[in-house]
Amino acid sequence: MKIAVIGSGKFGRVLAQILGENGHEVIIYSRRQTEVNSINKDKKSSSGFKFNNASNIWATNEVADLSSAVYILISVSSKDFREVMGSVVPGMSSQVFVSCVKGFEESTGKLMTEILNSDFGISEDRLVVLSGPNLSKELSNFELTGTVLAGKNNDILQELAEVLKNNYFIPYLNNDMNGVEMGGALKNIYAIVSGYFHQKGVGENTIGLLLTKCLEEMRLFSQAKGANSSTFLGLSGVGDFFSTALSKDSRNYRFGASLAKDLSVEEALKEVNDTVEGYQTSLIVFEEAQKVNLNLEILNFLISVYESAKSLEEAKEIFRGKLIEEDIKLKG
Incomplete structure (x- = not known):
């Protein structure tokens, strides 16, 4: 053929x-x-x-x-x-x-x-x-x-x-x-976040919390755009996300790690010296989420990092400032 x-x-x-x-x-x-x-x-x-x-x-x-x-x-x-x-x-x-x-x-x-x-x-x-x-x-x-x-x-x-x-x-x-296409695009954003937190030196408990909540934001955005939420339990969701979010070979992970060293976006992109799809994707999804009144707190934090460097304590406030909520939201 x-x-x-x-x-x-x-x-x-x-x-x-x-x-x-x-x-x-x-x-x-x-x-x-x-x-x-x-x-x-x-x-x-x-x-x-x-x-x-x-x-x-x-x-x-x-x-x-x-x-x-x-x-x-x-x-x-x-x-x-x-x-x-x-x-x-x-x-x-x-x-x-x-x-x-x-x-x-x-x-x-x-x-x-x-x-x-x-x-x-x-x-x-x-x-x-x-x-x-x-x-x-x-x-x-x-x-x-x-x-x-x-x-x-x-x-x-x-x-x-x-x-x-x-x-x-x-x-x-x-x-x-x-859903499959959406998962492939969104995981690049949250691989940046993973690289950022890993470089900041957080423990495995924090990484477990972070990655789970990253997946939740991926699911919420995709569902708002018409995808089947169960798709994210498969290879194109959980599988792709974890492989990228935990890989130091990932360009998006490395970009996040560079940001965690307090480099500017321009400096971090230069340090990676390769295409970082997740950066532009994050800007697009941030705008699209606002159009559908979707509050994606981890994405919002990432956008704020692009604007100015943050300390580890500021990063942890993503979770500390939240109200008590359900672990898994099966609806919505």
């Missing part, structure tokens, strides 16, 4: 490697000619990632070359998503689009599948979300990993799962496309 991967960043390369190992013809689309040349000539990315057994993996910067692909997996930043897909979608007809992008569009607050559906006219039965605890570094080392495929068409989900599955990459299926 011929499959296209849009984007040659870390996760795009890993997906291409998995698909190539599974015997599929893989076309990597990159707008950078140097990247295309490096993959086609040396079977490695310009950053040095070497594709193994890669005779069936090649690259192009010509959209027309993608038209014969059955599936198009998208792995670009949310910032570039609309521009890139605006050049790709018009040349496609029956392809299934698989969004692997975890974020919201800055100008509209839309998820990536919402852009594909409402703005580019791709029907929901041709859309799939791939999300979960899928750290690129671990996948490139063949660590056992689960992922979630979410969509409306069960036949497509089953086929795509077979296309992707191997002995270390295991897909699970879900029909709550909105």
Whole structure:
């Protein structure tokens, strides 16, 4: 089967490697000619990632070359998503689009599948979300990993799962496309918070309290946006969040840790020296939460940290200042 991967960043390369190992013809689309040349000539990315057994993996910067692909997996930043897909979608007809992008569009607050559906006219039965605890570094080392495929068409989900599955990459299926995509975007915000508190040196009890309440805010926001709250008990919710929130390899975690050293946002971003999706996502979700009168106290605290450094005691006031409340709110 011929499959296209849009984007040659870390996760795009890993997906291409998995698909190539599974015997599929893989076309990597990159707008950078140097990247295309490096993959086609040396079977490695310009950053040095070497594709193994890669005779069936090649690259192009010509959209027309993608038209014969059955599936198009998208792995670009949310910032570039609309521009890139605006050049790709018009040349496609029956392809299934698989969004692997975890974020919201800055100008509209839309998820990536919402852009594909409402703005580019791709029907929901041709859309799939791939999300979960899928750290690129671990996948490139063949660590056992689960992922979630979410969509409306069960036949497509089953086929795509077979296309992707191997002995270390295991897909699970879900029909709550909105919830799965939302979880992937929101966990980046709260991974920043986790990195912040870890760097401040709090104990494990505090981390347990923090992460539980972070998940609660993720659930509340997603439910307000129409997602199924039970989705957050799965891989794309709890699984993805904990893998990212507890990983020092996570860019979002490292950004939070930098903020905890009293660096400004600009200084922290520079220290991470990579895309931090959670930063822009946090600003978008903060605005969207206000529109629906949703008070997300941990997110509110994070926004305040962007504005000025906080002490550990100030950070703990998130919890100390709360009224006595139920542990788990099953409604609302």
